[in-house]
Amino acid sequence: MQSPASVGAAAVTLETLPAFAAGAIAAAASVIHQGIPLETLPLAGLDLSVHGADAAYAVASRVRLAVRRTGGHATSDAAVLLVSAGQYGFPAPPVLTGTGSHMRAFEAALRDTQLRAEYGFDHRLWNIYDTKKRIGVQWTTAPGALPPWESGAPLRAFLHWFHADAGRRLVHAGTLGLAGRGALLVGKGGSGKSGTVVAGLCHGLESVGDDYVLVDASGGRLRAFPVFETLKQDAAGLRRLGISDAIGMGAGPNWQDKYEFTCRELGKAGLATDLDVRAILVPRLAGEAHATRIEPVSRARAMLALAPSGLFQMPGERDSGVAVFADIVRALPCYSLDLGCDPAEVSGCIAQFLDALP
């Protein structure tokens, strides 16, 4: 059995990365097998057991992750250990050195292994996952010493690696649906995805998420599932949507200067359990004087809006991701969505569009 202390080299290089990652997984497995569960999270397509001593993180994860109400199975599909320096014999996480500045070199070092990893320089954070053992470790310098985006999308790297290995994909998209049939809203940050999703939720539409959703193309259908409960809007967006009072702004904005909230804070039951995806919408802010318009757009434009941010925001799995995103684009009709400024009008237009989908 791996001793946690034995993976505590002061520095890791690309050459030592595979052995270091394998050692960290072995050490995490030895802790997990001692039985220190914090939570078992029944998520879409994944029952994830979270282990460790950071109860605050586990509670925050339960709030932010889209946990299915039905409960999980007795055994989990994957396990992640949350560990900080000094816990369970783990030393301080080592520094990554000598990488140059290129993430592809980092990924290439693990390409022929069953291991996946990412390293956060600012926080000396290691996320490491073994795709065969389905064991991961989030190794920090101290409890809560995490990047600011982690709170809104906890454990995202592990979810990405687990689902990619299973042929599913976390897709950078918002979603809106009606009666179970829906559309992916794709585009980079600032294109209007989140605002449109929240507007739709406020006006009777369904959604499985406003930023990242799980897409499963198996079985001849393309379905989207919620991953995170978190919805986001800046202060101006909250005022425009008329929901500033509903969600409360006392907690202050996140690292993006946006306020995070959930469906339930909007007085809704919650995100939909899934959507049958029938179209891609590429939103664009049209300006004050325009009514919302939905018109066909080329698949190339849809691919440009869908793929790059999803590929480059997530650690690894980029080569396989290009083909997955291309398949999604080829499977669906694609439309531009020129957004008007009235949330009710935007939502009504999208509702009509969704209702007319085959």
Place this chain on the structure above:
Amino acid sequence: MSQYSGRYVTASADITFEKFDGEYVVLNLATGNYYALSPSASVLLDGILAGHDVAGMLAVLGEADGGAAAYHDLFGKLLANELVVADAAQPATEPDATWRDAARGVCGDPTIEVFEDLAQLILADPIHDAAEEAGWPVARTGR
């Protein structure tokens, strides 16, 4: 006579491409840059991927009004963006009839759009900043 000739190939395994209804979307997984080729530009990339002689292709494509300069400029951009490189190891083939028919049927300007907005996300720079536009961490500038 074209300054470009011979066989060219995609510059590395990091250059990935997908074609949708005659238009290529190209992603450089190493730099984070991505590209959109118009249908008429995509014909040239089709020929490059087929191993056709670039000089021969440029001659065919140059038969249209303004075609020679536009396609030379396009090929220069493919090179400048390090999407293709010369392949001296393999002989080029002459453009075949299928490709020639496609080339003579093109219309519209042969353009390549270059998108560099996500390039910072692929850099494992030791220092990162948060950028609202990107939605996730990006490399901090000014360092």
